[in-house]
Every structure is written in structure tokens, then in C-alpha cells.
Amino acid sequence: KAGVTQTPRYLIKTRGQQVTLSCSPISGHRSVSWYQQTPGQGLQFLFEYFSETQRNKGNFPGRFSGRQFSNSRSEMNVSTLELGDSALYLCASSTGLLTDTQYFGPGTRLTVL
């Protein structure tokens, strides 16, 4: 099976712009979770989508949003970018069972100038 894929791998944006990141889960997986990784804050949970519905949400402002499509692919959107949004954004997929392991994609490196 193909692993989790994320596009694009690298992005450079300026403050105030918006950005959309994409994640394709492992075939058959219905859950996609998003994490932000920064040197200062480490890995932080953004949100999880399961069967096109947001199932869990972390403590991020409303500028961070997401959605999931019927084929389980997920997108994450960040509006009005700030310098502090520069980070590695990781997505992880699983079957959706709460006992299941999450498998990560390679990440999207976002730089905000």
C-alpha cells in the first residue's frame, strides 16, 4: 500500500496570505489528523477528520480550518498567515478506530515571510 502523501512539500508565503495544504491517507483509512511541528512548541494537534466530519479539535485559532472529502483526502487551510505559522505541518491517517495507530506523511514545510 502507498503511504500517506502530502502536497506540496514546501511552501513560501507572505504575511496576510492564505494557504491550503493537502493530505491523501493510506488507502482504506478514513481518519486524517493534522499536527503542527515547531522547534519551540513541538508537535501540537490541530484537528482530526473522520468520514468527512471534524471529530476532534485542538487549541488553535479559527484561522486554521480543514475539511475532508468523500475519498478521505483532507485539506487544511490557514488564513491571514502570521510569521508564527511557519512550521512543519504533518498529517497522519488511521482506520478511525480509536485503538488504531496513526501513520504520518512526510509533511509540508511552510515558511511565512
Added chain:
Amino acid sequence: AQTVTQSQPEMSVQEAETVTLSCTYDTSESDYYLFWYKQPPSRQMILVIRQEAYKQQNATENRFSVNFQKAAKSFSLKISDSQLGDAAMYFCASTGANSKLTFGKGITLSVRP
């Protein structure tokens, strides 16, 4: 809420030797899962090993094993016969009633040839 603590930011091990990475956690949940993930310099997060809290037997996966002390809320990872390819950042993580992963700050492991 869950918290995961990795107090050692860096460790070094000689090739072929054994190293133990420490992790402590705190949770109010009775059913939870613990993980060790490896993130090599290429940034792809890889699952190393997982432990179900209800299982008393420590998980093992080839050269990797855990020492799970439930009463002490301790979950350390032992790497035997260390190899150069083991050099990476290692994250301890937990999940509970939902599928959100809570990560520790990570530890950078270097392997000396």
C-alpha cells in the same frame, strides 16, 4: 488531559551498544495507548513501537523494546545493538479516549561509529 514528558533533550550511543530513552506520562484515563515514533532527518515520522496500557507484557519489535511501568507512569524505549540508521529524533506519545496524539518534546539520539 494527557501530558508526556521527555526530560533528556539529547543522548549519544556507541554503535552496537544499548541505549534507553526515558519518557513519563500523566493521564486520568483508564484506557490509553503509548507510542514511540522516530523522526529521521528526512522528517518522515515512523512508528517504532506501541504499547496498550491494559497489557502487562512489555512490547518488543526486533531490536526495540519498552519498559512499561504503569504505576510509575513510565514508558522507556530500549534500543539494542544500536545502528547508525537509528540516529534520529524520538518522540514518546500517548492517546486516550480520543485519537489525538499527545507528544513529548522529543530526544535527539546520535550514534557514534
